[in-house]
Amino acid sequence: MNNVYDETKFLMKKYNITANKSLGQNFLVDDESIEKIVEASDLTTDDLVIEIGPGLGTLTQKLLEKAKKVIAIELDKKMIKVLQDRFLLYTNLEIINEDVLKVDLKEVIEKNGFKTAKVVANLPYYITTPIIMQLLEKKLPIETITVMIQKEVAERLTAIPGDKNSGAITYSVYYYSNPKVILNVENYKFIPAPEVDSQVIKLVLRDEPVVKPINEELFFRLIKISFMQRRKTLINSLLNGGIIKSKQQAIDIFNELEIELNTRGEKLTIEQFCEISNLLAKCI
Secondary structure (H helix, E strand, C coil): CCCHHHHHHHHHHHCCCCCCHHHCCCEECCHHHHHHHHHHHCCCCCCEEEEECCCCCHHHHHHHHHCCEEEEEECCHHHHHHHHHHCCCCCCEEEEECCHHHCCHHHHHHHCCCCCEEEEEECCHHHHHHHHHHHHHCCCCEEEEEEEEEHHHHHHHCCCCCCCCCCHHHHHHHHHEEEEEEEEECHHHEECCCCCCEEEEEEEECCCCCCCCCCHHHHHHHHHHHHHCCCCCHHHHHHHCCCCCCHHHHHHHHHHCCCCCCCCHHHCCHHHHHHHHHHHHHHC
C-alpha cells in the first residue's frame, strides 16, 4: 500500500469492518502523525511496548520495527482477527483480547522478562481518564505513556497546576509524571472523522512524586473536593466536603501558610495543596 489511508480502507473492506461507535473507534490515517507518535515514544531495540487499542495495526507495524517486543491489548474481537493475520510472521508481538482495565499489566511485564515498559495508545475518548489514571495510580513499572486523546482533555492533563485550564486531574497527572504536548491531530486525519480534534501527549513518569504528602489519600481527596464546586472559596469547599472540622481550623491553616482566605482551589499550586493536607493529616 502507498499510504496508511489506502491501507486502512483496504483492510476495512477486506474484513468487512466499520468503526464501532460504542467502542469509540476512529482510525488514524495520517502517515506523518503516526511517524511523530513513534518518534515521541523514543523506543529502542531493548524496549517492551504495551499498545492499548491497536485497532487495525497501523501504529503496531511501526512499533514492531522499533521495539524488542510489543504487547497489543485490544477489546474488539474483529480487530484481533486482522492483527493475527497481518502480523502472522512477527515473533515479537503478543495480542491480548481484553479490556485493558482488567489486565494485570505488572504481571504481563514481569512474565515477559522485562523490568519496565513504555505505553503507546490511541485511546477512545469515552474511557481516556480511567485508563490514564489506572496507569498512574497503580504505580506500575512504566517509563513513559505516549497517548493520543481528545484535545480538550489533553489540554487539561498537560496544564500547569493552578492555571485556568487545570482541574483535579491536572494535579494527579503532574504528581506522578512530567507531561508535555507532542502534536495536534486534526479530526479529518481519521476514518471516520470525530467531531473534535485530538492531541498527542507524553507523560514521563517520575521516580518519586513531585511532592510528599503525609497522607496520600487525604491529599487527593482535598484536591478533588476543591474542584467539585469551582466557584466556592476553598474554605467553603472544604467545609461542605467535610474535610475540615470547622471554619476556624481552615482559617488557622491558611494563615499559617500565608494563603488568602478567599482563595479558590483552582488557584493553588500542588505544593500548597500538599502543605494544607499535611497540616490536616496531623490533626486526624
